[in-house]
Structures are given as C-alpha cells and as structure tokens.
Amino acid sequence: xTSVRYEHATRTYDGTSxxxxxxxxLDIGDGELLVLVGPSGSGKSTALRMLAGLEPLDDGAIxxxxxxxxxxxxxxxxxxxxxxxxxxxxxLSVAQNMGFPLKQQGVPKEERTARVREVxxxxxxxxxxxRKPKNLSGxxxxxxxxxxxxxxxxxVYLMDExxxxxxxxxxxxxxxxxxxxxxxxxxxxxYVTHDQVEAMTMGHxxxxxxxxxxxxxxxxxxxxxxxVNLFVAGFIGSPAMNxxxxxxxxxxxxxxxxxxxxxxxxxxxxxxxxxxxxxxGFRPEALEVGEGPLRAQIRTVEDLGSEVFVHLFLxxxxxxxxxxxxxxxxxxxxxxxxxGLQITGTTHLFAGDQSRLASTTASFRSxxxx
Amino acid sequence: xxxxxxxxxxxxxxxxxxxGLMAWIVGLVYFFPVFWMxxxxxxxxxxxxxxxxxFFHPTLDRYKDVTKSATGLLSFGEAxxxxxxxxxxxxxxxxxxxxxxxYALAIRPVHKWRDVLFFxxxxxxxxVVAAILPVWILARNLGLLNTRNVLIILYTGLNLxxxxxxxxxxxxxxxxxxxxxxxxDGAGLKGQLTSIILPMAAPGIAATALLCVIxxxxxxxxxxxxxxxxxSTVPIWVTTNISTRGxxxxxxxxxxxxxxxxxxxxxxxxxxxxxxGLAMGAIK
Numbered sequence: 001x002t003s004v005r006y007e008h009a010t011r012t013y014d015g016t017s018x019x020x021x022x023x024x025x026l027d028i029g030d031g032e033l034l035v036l037v038g039p040s041g042s043g044k045s046t047a048l049r050m051l052a053g054l055e056p057l058d059d060g061a062i063x064x065x066x067x068x069x070x071x072x073x074x075x076x077x078x079x080x081x082x083x084x085x086x087x088x089x090x091x092l093s094v095a096q097n098m099g100f101p102l103k104q105q106g107v108p109k110e111e112r113t114a115r116v117r118e119v120x121x122x123x124x125x126x127x128x129x130x131r132k133p134k135n136l137s138g139x140x141x142x143x144x145x146x147x148x149x150x151x152x153x154x155x156v157y158l159m160d161e162x163x164x165x166x167x168x169x170x171x172x173x174x175x176x177x178x179x180x181x182x183x184x185x186x187x188x189x190x191y192v193t194h195d196q197v198e199a200m201t202m203g204h205x206x207x208x209x210x211x212x213x214x215x216x217x218x219x220x221x222x223x224x225x226x227x228v229n230l231f232v233a234g235f236i237g238s239p240a241m242n243x244x245x246x247x248x249x250x251x252x253x254x255x256x257x258x259x260x261x262x263x264x265x266x267x268x269x270x271x272x273x274x275x276x277x278x279x280x281g282f283r284p285e286a287l288e289v290g291e292g293p294l295r296a297q298i299r300t301v302e303d304l305g306s307e308v309f310v311h312l313f314l315x316x317x318x319x320x321x322x323x324x325x326x327x328x329x330x331x332x333x334x335x336x337x338x339x340g341l342q343i344t345g346t347t348h349l350f351a352g353d354q355s356r357l358a359s360t361t362a363s364f365r366s367x368x369x370x
Numbered sequence: 371x372x373x374x375x376x377x378x379x380x381x382x383x384x385x386x387x388x389x390g391l392m393a394w395i396v397g398l399v400y401f402f403p404v405f406w407m408x409x410x411x412x413x414x415x416x417x418x419x420x421x422x423x424x425f426f427h428p429t430l431d432r433y434k435d436v437t438k439s440a441t442g443l444l445s446f447g448e449a450x451x452x453x454x455x456x457x458x459x460x461x462x463x464x465x466x467x468x469x470x471x472x473y474a475l476a477i478r479p480v481h482k483w484r485d486v487l488f489f490x491x492x493x494x495x496x497x498v499v500a501a502i503l504p505v506w507i508l509a510r511n512l513g514l515l516n517t518r519n520v521l522i523i524l525y526t527g528l529n530l531x532x533x534x535x536x537x538x539x540x541x542x543x544x545x546x547x548x549x550x551x552x553x554x555d556g557a558g559l560k561g562q563l564t565s566i567i568l569p570m571a572a573p574g575i576a577a578t579a580l581l582c583v584i585x586x587x588x589x590x591x592x593x594x595x596x597x598x599x600x601x602s603t604v605p606i607w608v609t610t611n612i613s614t615r616g617x618x619x620x621x622x623x624x625x626x627x628x629x630x631x632x633x634x635x636x637x638x639x640x641x642x643x644x645x646x647g648l649a650m651g652a653i654k
Contacts, residue, residue: 054550075556087551091569100565104556148555 002155004028008060020046022212033189035203043212044192080149081158086141088133095129101152119151157189230354239324241281248275255316257293257364265360277352284326286345293366294341410623418620432624449607457586460525472537490531516600525586540574604629
C-alpha cells in the first residue's frame with residue numbers, strides 16, 4: 001500500500017533563476033496511475049527525477065508511503081524506473097538485464113531465474129531471454145525495460161516517456177498493454193509524457209505542468225470539460241480548443257456578431273469586472289459549419305474517415321483568426337468556400353488573468369439583425 | 371564493402387585516384403625508414419655499410435650478436451625484463467588512479483572540474499628537461515637512482531594526465547541514463563563501475579592502456595638520466611650497441627627492431643579495439 005506525496009517540492013537548477021519545479025503539491029493515491037503532462041521545459045521529467053532521487057530537492061519534501069524520502073538514496077526508495085531510451089545494459093542479455101536489480105539485492109540465483117522467467121512470460125519475452133538488447137526491436141526493448149522494472153516488485157513505478165521512441169501504431173498498442181499491466185499489478189505509477197493523448201487515455205488522473213508550476217490535476221474528462229485556465233484549455237484536446245481573445249468591449253463581439261451568453265455566463269462576465277479582457281474558448285466539436293451568423297472562409301479540410309477537421313479563417317478586428325471545427329463526414333465544403341459558423345456546445349470564458357470564469361451555453365447572433 | 375572505392379556524387383575518378391596515390395606516397399615515405407631498418411638488421415655489416423642493396427643474403431647473425439650478453443654490460447634480457455616490469459606496473463597504477471579520477475570528472479563532476487582537468491594537463495606543458503635536476507636530486511636523496519622504482523613512479527606521473535583525459539572522454543560517452551538506471555536498480559559505486567561503466571568503456575580503457583604502454587616503453591630521457599647503469603630499459607640498451615669503433619649499422623638495426631617488436635605487436639593486437647576506442651573519444 002503505497003501513496004506518493006510531493007510537499008512544497010522545489011528544484012532550481014544551478015545557473016538558472018527560475019525553478020524547474022516550483023512548490024509542487026501533489027498527492028498520488030495507492031495503486032493510482034498518475035500522468036504528468038506538459039510541454040517540453042515544463043518540469044515534468046524533473047518532478048519524476050526528484051521522486052526517483054536523481055535530482056535533489058532545494059525545498060519541500062517527497063513522501064513514499066509514510067516515509068520522507070527526500071534524502072534517501074535512489075536504490076533505497078523501493079522504486080523502479082523505465083527510461084525514454086530504455087537504458088538497457090548493452091553488454092548484458094535480456095535475462096541478465098531483467099535480473100540485474102535482483103542481483104543487486106542479493107536474491108539467490110534460482111529465485112532470480114524463476115522471477116525473470118515469470119515476468120518474461122507475462123511480457124511475451126521468453127524467446128528472447130538470451131539475446132542482447134541490440135538484437136531486439138524497439139518494441140521488444142521497451143518490454144525488457146518494463147520487465148526490469150516489474151521483476152523487482154517495487155512500491156512505485158516511474159515511467160519517463162517510455163513509449164515516445166516507438167512508431168505510432170506500436171505506441172497505441174503498447175499504451176493499452178501498459179494500462180492493463182498497471183491495473184493487474186495494482187502498483188502506484190507515475191507516468192511522464194508530453195503527449196496529451198497518451199495522458200488522457202492512460203491516466204486515472206492527469207497533472208498538467210507549465211514552467212514548473214502545477215496547473216491542474218484531475219480526471220481526464222474533468223480536464224477536458226472544465227479546464228481551470230487558458231493553458232490547460234489550450235493544451236488538452238486535439239485539435240486544440242479554439243481560443244479567441246475578445247477584449248474588454250461589452251457586449252462580447254466576434255467577427256461582427258454578438259456572443260449571447262446564458263444568464264450564468266453573463267453573470268460571470270459581469271462579476272469579472274466591467275472592463276476585464278475576456279477570452280472565449282470552444283472545442284472544435286462545438287463549432288458547427290454551415291448556417292450561422294459568423295462568416296468564415298475554409299482554409300483546408302482534413303477528412304480522417306470517421307471525422308472531418310475543417311480549418312477556417314475568420315475576419316476579426318481586421319485580422320485573420322484561425323479556427324478549427326470538427327464535424328462528421330460527409331462534408332461538402334472545399335477550401336476557399338465561404339461558410340457560416342455557429343456555436344452548438346459549451347463555451348468557456350476566461351478572465352484577463354487566464355483563469356476560467358465559467359463554462360456555459362452561448363450562441364452568436366448577427367449584429368445587423370439585432 | 372571493403373576494398374571498393376566509393377565515389378561521391380559528381381566526384382571525378384582521377385581526383386579520387388590522385389588523393390589515393392598521395393596517401394600511399396605519404397604512407398610509404400613514413401614507412402620507408404622502418405622498412406630500411408628491418409632490412410639492415412638481416413644484413414652483414416659489410417652489406418649494410420656499403421651501397422644500399424635490396425638483394426642480399428639474409429642472416430640472423432646480428433640478432434645473435436646483440437642478444438649475446440657480455441659481462442659488465444647491460445644484456446638484452448635484463449633490459450627487456452626491466453622495461454616489461456616498469457611498463458606493466460606503471461600502466462596498472464595509472465589505470466587504478468585514472469579510472470576513479472575520470473569517474474569523478476565525467477560522471478559525477480566535482481566542484482570546479484574544469485580547473486582540475488586543466489591542472490592535470492598543464493603538467494604536460496613543462497619541458498621535461500626543466501624538471502630533470504630536481505627529479506634527479508629527489509631520486510638520489512631517496513636512494514632511488516638506478517632502480518626500477520624511480521621509473522615506475524615517473525612513468526605513472528607522466529602518463530596519468532593523459533589517461534585521465536582519455537578515460538574521462540570515454541566515460542562521458544556512456545549514456546547517463548544507464549548509470550542512473552543502475553543506481554535505481556540498486557547498484558552502488560562498485561556495482562556501477564564493475565557492471566556498467568568498465569565493461570562499456572573497455573575499448574577506451576584498452577586504448578588508454580596501450581598508449582601508456584607505448585609511451586612508457588619508448589621513454590628515453592628519464593631512463594638515461596636516472597638509470598644509466600642498473601635497472602635500465604630497452605631504449606638504453608639500444609644505445610649500448612652504438613660503438614665508438616666504426617659504424618655497426620646492421621647490429622644497431624637489429625637492436626632497434628627488437629626494441630620495436632613489443633609495441634608494434636601490442637598495437638597490432640589491440641588495433642581494432644584501439645581505433646574504436648580512439649574514435650569513441652574523438653566524437654566528443
């Protein structure tokens with residue numbers, strides 16, 4: 001039964017002024033698969049390395065279970081880590097690689113062999129036990145790295161972008177396998193990725209980091225539907241949410257149309273102050289292409305078979321604003337066509353300080369007809 | 371693909387050929403003196419001293435001459451044993467000291483590691499001749515003159531900076547994640563060294579050891595100053611074959627060939643590893 005807790009954990013690299021991880025507060029439950037996600041430089045790998053003991057803490061503490069491990073050596077933390085490039089020992093065979101942690105623990109040879117075999121069977125690696133890593137495919141190497149982590153039965157698994165070196169198809173397949181494996185083993189897992197799709201599909205909860213600061217930690221659905229700020233709204237979801245700065249004018253207007261909000265949305269805007277800058281956000285699937293008061297021009301159409309992404313330009317304050325809509329096939333529009341737009345789903349309103357004011361229903365109404 | 375010439379796109383065949391020819395000429399110019407020395411060593415003194423002959427009756431007599439021991443003089447056997455002991459012992463000590471130093475500089479960089487590294491190599495800037503007097507006086511006061519020990523100490527000191535620099539660059543080639551993985555997997559410093567770092571850096575360590583062997587084997591200046599009589603090494607023994615009574619070119623050539631054989635042999639055996647090792651360090 002192992003939980004993990006970051007308590008005001010801070011890390012500043014030598015020669016830099018801003019911390020790579022700034023006052024991180026995070027609780028990870030027993031058996032949970034928590035994904036740390038963020039763009040490069042967001043500090044997600046640093047946070048993981050701090051938990052591993054590979055980076056010291058400048059402030060705060062990290063607990064594994066009830067034990068403060070802030071000053072405990074990596075090998076005494078009862079963790080196992082899967083690295084992005086797998087970090088397999090090139091001169092050792094698959095069996096020796098997987099048995100390495102056990103050998104270091106002084107586990108007798110017979111038990112070591114038995115445990116390696118058992119994990120190899122679980123990961124379908126039995127046929128490769130005598131091979132060297134260089135004679136394995138990328139997917140097999142990845143499984144060996146997983147095997148080396150599993151075989152020692154640690155309290156916590158740490159995974160640092162373990163799938164990013166695999167090709168797209170294998171990545172999707174392995175993703176499912178990792179999730180199943182984690183569920184079966186029930187071991188607390190911290191998983192780092194820059195890929196928000198991976199984060200959303202794998203994590204029980206997802207923690208979004210930006211510039212070393214934790215933005216939001218929630219279940220994937222909550223992150224998607226109720227992002228706490230502009231950054232999370234823009235980062236989670238593919239294609240990204242349409243985010244349109246509407247300025248401080250009231251009523252809110254876009255491309256010559258007025259945005260009509262629900263009473264709750266209106267109240268939130270009023271509460272934010274009379275002249276506060278408002279940014280409006282709506283997901284591609286909330287934007288309907290066809291009839292509507294907003295006039296836009298189609299840039300490109302991406303037909304993926306099951307869904308169609310329509311990229312559009314909208315004239316707003318003399319500038320071309322790029323929007324994207326998601327619709328179901330068939331879609332008849334072509335690049336260059338002028339089309340009407342309307343919002344049919346949830347609209348998010350963000351204040352000038354980037355925090356979310358409200359998520360509400362809204363629609364555009366032609367200013368001329370009003 | 372060996373043996374096939376690869377022309378780059380648009381490259382002219384004759385340009386390629388001219389470069390190849392030039393490389394061969396330079397190579398032969400370098401090799402010629404060695405070739406001539408080997409040839410001379412199988413000649414009679416008369417043949418060696420008269421007009422250059424390519425065809426002659428080869429003989430091993432000169433080798434018999436130089437390896438014959440005379441009382442009171444340094445014999446080949448003694449010199450060879452001295453050289454072997456000095457070279458092997460000093461190289462082992464160099465590696466034993468350089469490996470931890472390189473680890474500290476490459477994998478866990480100590481504070482001000484750049485200064486440390488510069489300090490190591492700066493000792494190589496000094497002219498050897500400037501140091502000989504204090505070294506000689508020290509050796510005399512410590513009773514080390516004409517012993518193998520003085521050369522072991524000096525060769526260790528001479529080769530250590532080079533070995534630290536080379537090993538550091540080899541250790542830096544080892545992916546950091548491997549060492550971190552080993553650390554998390556429970557390996558202490560000893561485990562990391564024996565299981566990961568040393569096996570992976572083996573070609574680099576071999577290359578370093580070989581260079582130390584070559585430098586120590588060939589060193590002449592300190593040996594002649596500090597050990598002119600007893601405990602002398604092969605290079606000194608070669609010079610004992612220079613005679614004041616006329617030129618004994620063939621005999622001297624035979625002595626030189628014998629002095630060269632061990633290092634050439636070591637280089638040849640370790641060639642593949644050494645090139646891999648030297649290339650490995652060259653990337654960084």
